[in-house]
Amino acid sequence: MRIAVPNKGRLHEPTIDLLERAGLHLENGADRKLYADTVDPDVSVLFARAADIPEYVADGAADLGITGYDQVREARVDNVSELLDLEFGRCRLVLAAPEDGDIESVADLEGGTVATEFPNITREFFAETGVEPDIVEVSGATELTPHVEMADAIVDITSTGTTLKMNRLAVVEEVLASSVRLFGRDDVLDDPKVEEVRTALSSVKQAEGKRYLMMNVPESRLEDVRDVIPGMGGPTVMDIAGEEAGEGKVAVHAVVDERDVFETITEVKKAGASDVLVTEIERLVE
Numbered sequence: 001m002r003i004a005v006p007n008k009g010r011l012h013e014p015t016i017d018l019l020e021r022a023g024l025h026l027e028n029g030a031d032r033k034l035y036a037d038t039v040d041p042d043v044s045v046l047f048a049r050a051a052d053i054p055e056y057v058a059d060g061a062a063d064l065g066i067t068g069y070d071q072v073r074e075a076r077v078d079n080v081s082e083l084l085d086l087e088f089g090r091c092r093l094v095l096a097a098p099e100d101g102d103i104e105s106v107a108d109l110e111g112g113t114v115a116t117e118f119p120n121i122t123r124e125f126f127a128e129t130g131v132e133p134d135i136v137e138v139s140g141a142t143e144l145t146p147h148v149e150m151a152d153a154i155v156d157i158t159s160t161g162t163t164l165k166m167n168r169l170a171v172v173e174e175v176l177a178s179s180v181r182l183f184g185r186d187d188v189l190d191d192p193k194v195e196e197v198r199t200a201l202s203s204v205k206q207a208e209g210k211r212y213l214m215m216n217v218p219e220s221r222l223e224d225v226r227d228v229i230p231g232m233g234g235p236t237v238m239d240i241a242g243e244e245a246g247e248g249k250v251a252v253h254a255v256v257d258e259r260d261v262f263e264t265i266t267e268v269k270k271a272g273a274s275d276v277l278v279t280e281i282e283r284l285v286e
Contacts, residue, residue, distance in 0.1 A: 001193045004062035007047035011180055014088050015066050019045070021282065022200040042193055054080060054183075063188045064197060070157065070178040074118050082183045083198050087205060089180040090159070093118060095125070096169040097153040098146050106173055109133040115142055115151035122155045125175045143167040203283035209258050210284060213265075214277040216240065216249045221272030228267035229254045249274075255281065 005019070006012045019026065019038070026045060027037040036045045046062050053067040054075035066086065070093055095114070097103035103112070106126075112133045116122045119137045126133060136151055143163060145151040155175055158164055164171065182201060184194055217225045222237065229235050235254035252273070256264055265276055 001043045001064065001188075001191065001197065002046050002062045003043065003197065004046045004048050004053045004056045004065040004067075006050040006053070006067060009050060011050055011066075011068065011089050015180070018066075018086065018088075018201060018204060021204045022197075023283075024197070024200065043197065051075075057183065057185050060185070063191075064182060064184045064194065066180060066182055068178050069181050070118065070121065070176060072181065072183060073176065073178075074120050076120050079186045080183050081186055081189060082181050083189075083194070084182040084202055084205075086180045086182060086201065089178075091157050091178050092159075092174055093121060093155060093176040093178060094158055094164075094174050095153060095155050095172045096143075096158075096164055097172050099168045099170045101146070101152070103153050103172060106131050109153055112152035113150070114153050114155055115145035116155035117142055118155055121176055125155070143169060199285060200283075203285045206286055207281040207284040210255050210281050211258050211261050212279045212281050213252075213254045213256055213261070213268075214279075215252050215268060215273040216275045217252050217268075217271075217273045218249050222250060222252070224271040225252060225268050225273050228271055229264060230256055230260050255284070 005015045016026065024038045024040060024043060027039070034047055038044060046056065048056055050067045051071050051074070053062070053065040054072045054077045056062045057065040057080050058077035065080070068089055070091070072080070095106065103109060106129050110131050110133065113136055114122060114133045115136045115138045117137070117139060119135050122135050138145060142154045142156045144167065145154060146169070147167070153172065154169070161171070182198060188194055226235060235252045238251045238253070240249055240251050261278055265278070268276065
């Protein structure tokens with residue numbers, strides 16, 4: 001099973017970190033290589049440009065791919081399916097025009113010119129609106145094209161909007177919301193290894209922002225503690241060695257959101273809990 005991942009740029013490090021946390025440790029690092037083995041002898045990694053990854057998967061050079069949803073949409077491959085939203089690399093593809101210009105709506109671009117690095121997505125967007133501008137494909141520095149009279153507007157990626165503001169461009173409309181996704185070629189989706197990889201990555205995402213609480217609770221106060229513990233389902237209650245049933249304490253374990261930890265500790269202490277321990281969770285399989 002070969003996984004294609006970004007070889008550089010803003011998606012490279014988060015992707016490698018995710019693979020490592022999922023237990024797919026790369027052998028001999030990831031710098032300046034085309035391929036890398038992992039600790040799983042059945043899984044290897046192929047490094048490629050983020051924009052090329054959908055084609056690599058569709059053509060069989062890789063079985064799975066990790067890249068932005070925008071890149072998958074732009075590639076227009078029809079034999080790959082999304083398996084998991086990895087929830088990082090969030091950005092928006094937006095239609096933008098000069099702040100002091102005449103373009104205030106999509107309709108204002110009828111017969112105009114739009115520059116973009118994403119011509120396929122842009123054509124689909126305007127086809128849905130019924131507006132027909134001339135689409136000009138550029139490679140880089142898209143935000144400059146309206147200021148040198150190459151285009152009336154652009155369709156480009158933005159994360160914070162800072163670059164648009166620096167270039168005196170205003171968002172007219174959002175075209176596409178994107179994040180990094182795991183996707184696979186349709187003819188390998190039934191391979192058990194695909195589900196193993198998906199589950200491994202999903203378990204890391206599920207654990208993010210969660211904490212594991214362990215505490216001792218007098219059996220007589222167990223219901224009071226249960227009532228104040230938020231989180232995933234009910235807490236797990238276990239006997240403590242050496243404690244007599246009905247007379248001693250029990251161990252209570254629970255998974256809670258990190259943002260709830262401070263308040264939860266305060267409440268369970270009031271309810272009679274003691275010896276409260278909080279630990280991080282590396283992976284969580286639901």
